[in-house]
């Protein structure tokens with residue numbers, strides 16, 4: 328069996344309805360150890376302050392949405408967490424360990440994964456080969472030039488991940504022949520390779536059709552309990568259905584945190600981000616992508 332059985336892991340059913348009125352964000356954060364802690368993190372680009380004094384704590388296994396208008400600093404936040412662009416000041420801790428000065432690959436070794444807004448797939452390879460390479464890349468046999476055997480652990484895991492992202496019937500299809508939505512699903516499979524503990528999803532629903540968005544939500548909701556994620560998403564419907572907590576950013580700062588219900592009903596959020604005339608009911612079927 329593959330090490331991570333995505334298929335048979337319990338679903339958490341973290342939809343908004345189940346969250347309603349029960350778990351306030353503060354209570355969520357009191358339990359469990361933290362996957363991620365940011366302490367006074369800032370990032371400057373010359374005179375521009377892209378991130379200013381960010382303090383953020385995400386529990387192990389927590390699903391968090393980061394929302395905010397264009398230029399709010401969301402992607403810069405991800406870059407600071409992954410080490411792609413280290414912070415100008417402040418500390419980053421992953422699972423209790425200070426990784427502020429560690430390179431990106433050391434953070435990957437500690438279970439951090441990321442998807443990007445742009446595609447990083449091998450177009451000339453099949454779906455299963457893309458996943459296999461990702462599994463092999465984080466495994467012990469990554470420098471082996473031999474063809475994988477049927478019982479190769481990385482191949483077993485690749486098959487499991489193929490199923491987890493609903494691409495079974497596209498197994499041997501070349502990536503270039505996949506629809507855009509299927510390519511995004513494949514990117515999620517790559518992020519699941521190895522032993523991820525915290526995944527950063529950068530606008531996974533961007534450019535997807537309504538049907539593909541529904542499938543994306545199903546895939547994210549079915550991830551195993553122990554895998555937490557932070558999702559940047561402009562589509563409120565997707566973000567609030569998969570997240571149990573929300574961080575709102577504006578001008579490089581965090582200006583609000585809460586449960587999806589608290590955020591959605593917050594007058595300041597409505598004015599700044601959702602539009603003054605927004606009501607929670609508007610969200611059904613609505614998209615800002």
Ligand SMILES: Nc1ncnc2c1ncn2[C@@H]1O[C@H](COP(=O)(O)OP(=O)(O)OP(=O)(O)O)[C@@H](O)[C@H]1O
Nearest residue numbers: 372375376377395396397398399400401402403404
């Ligand atoms: N490499 C860079 N060099 C200079 N400025 C940058 C760089 N990366 C980001 N910025 C600036 O930092 C600010 C925050 O950008 P960022 O991409 O983090 O915002 P965002 O919230 O992710 O926006 P979007 O939703 O449009 O992706 C913006 O003013 C942007 O122009």
